[in-house]
Amino acid sequence: MNTKFITLDTENPDPSVLKEAGEIIKRGGLVAFPTETVYGLGGDALNPESSKKIYAAKGRPSDNPLIVHIWRLEDLPVVAREIPDIAYKLAAEYWPGPLTMIFRKSDAIPFETTGGLDTVAVRFPDNKIALGFIKEAGGFVAAPSANLSGKPSPTLSKYVKEDMDGRIEMILDGGQVGIGLESTIIDLTSEVPTILRPGFITREMLLKLLNEVDVDKTILDGNSKAAPKAPGMKYRHYAPKGDLTVIEGETSKVISYINEKTKEAVKDGKKVCVICTDETEDAFAAKIKKSVGSRADEASVGKELYRVLRECDDEDIEVIFSESFDATGFGQAIMNRLLKAAGHHVINVD
Ligand code: AMP
Numbered sequence: 001m002n003t004k005f006i007t008l009d010t011e012n013p014d015p016s017v018l019k020e021a022g023e024i025i026k027r028g029g030l031v032a033f034p035t036e037t038v039y040g041l042g043g044d045a046l047n048p049e050s051s052k053k054i055y056a057a058k059g060r061p062s063d064n065p066l067i068v069h070i071w072r073l074e075d076l077p078v079v080a081r082e083i084p085d086i087a088y089k090l091a092a093e094y095w096p097g098p099l100t101m102i103f104r105k106s107d108a109i110p111f112e113t114t115g116g117l118d119t120v121a122v123r124f125p126d127n128k129i130a131l132g133f134i135k136e137a138g139g140f141v142a143a144p145s146a147n148l149s150g151k152p153s154p155t156l157s158k159y160v161k162e163d164m165d166g167r168i169e170m171i172l173d174g175g176q177v178g179i180g181l182e183s184t185i186i187d188l189t190s191e192v193p194t195i196l197r198p199g200f201i202t203r204e205m206l207l208k209l210l211n212e213v214d215v216d217k218t219i220l221d222g223n224s225k226a227a228p229k230a231p232g233m234k235y236r237h238y239a240p241k242g243d244l245t246v247i248e249g250e251t252s253k254v255i256s257y258i259n260e261k262t263k264e265a266v267k268d269g270k271k272v273c274v275i276c277t278d279e280t281e282d283a284f285a286a287k288i289k290k291s292v293g294s295r296a297d298e299a300s301v302g303k304e305l306y307r308v309l310r311e312c313d314d315e316d317i318e319v320i321f322s323e324s325f326d327a328t329g330f331g332q333a334i335m336n337r338l339l340k341a342a343g344h345h346v347i348n349v350d
């Protein structure tokens with residue numbers, strides 16, 4: 001298959017391209033598109049054959065449900081039923097935006113889209129290309145992240161191309177995405193609303209509108225024996241090819257530990273990279289260092305993390321050491337992804 005790659009103006013996307021992309025979806029094809037979180041791999045959410053194609057293109061296990069993307073709130077009851085009032089409260093504050101809500105699914109949504117579940121994940125993204133495209137596609141686009149299963153989600157279109165070229169009909173390029181980590185997922189079907197995946201919309205932000213918010217225990221705990229409620233969270237994810245270890249502890253100790261381990265790995269003939277921050281970059285002895293931004297600006301770390309992990313693959317890095325981050329606020333999402341990428345391989349040097 002020849003994959004069309006089209007660059008769009010993020011503020012004023014060409015309507016004829018959005019229409020062409022929408023037609024592909026209506027015919028049962030697949031199109032990758034930017035959102036404010038990461039690039040999505042879209043198909044018609046109401047068409048079981050399209051969902052099957054998404055799983056095939058990604059090499060994704062078919063028990064891992066897709067998120068249904070809508071372009072206007074009034075379409076929510078088409079895909080979801082028993083919608084609680086709190087959903088509309090959350091939507092008023094955070095939609096369009098990086099928040100996915102889980103409801104009981106309507107009959108319009110096939111089980112192929114929900115990985116066999118009776119629930120459906122719904123999101124209303126905040127990106128003009130995404131919204132225009134979803135509208136032209138008929139209103140309901142099922143989309144996981146546009147990466148091959150197991151790889152870090154793409155935050156730049158070149159990584160979508162690397163993974164999806166020849167597998168899908170079209171890639172809409174909207175440059176580097178703004179947030180860089182997948183949406184927060186909140187389950188509204190449980191007694192107490194529960195965060196199944198942390199993201200840019202934090203628990204504190206949700207507590208402004210809800211009395212209670214639980215957090216799925218498996219989110220940061222690598223030793224938890226419980227099965228995560230978002231099926232996708234159980235898979236090794238976001239992982240670079242190299243062997244990644246997260247080092248936590250007091251900054252100066254982290255730096256000396258990483259410098260020592262870098263020396264050893266280089267001696268063993270390994271290609272090493274240190275994932276660091278603007279504040280610490282100069283202190284590392286490694287030849288290859290990649291800063292994910294300033295510690296003072298968590299948003300920059302979220303935005304750059306997957307790009308840096310992908311670059312490590314581009315450069316065939318074999319051993320990666322990363323600094324650790326405070327798991328509060330947006331930091332919880334950052335640490336959740338970093339720990340998963342490291343297969344929960346963490347060393348505390350305090
Ligand atoms: P992705 O967009 O690639 O990050 O994948 C979608 C994520 O949403 C996966 O982690 C899924 O497990 C999760 N998800 C989608 N639908 C549901 C659902 N009905 N219940 C729980 N988690 C879901």
Ligand code: MG
Binds near residue numbers: 145
């Ligand atoms: Mg994904």
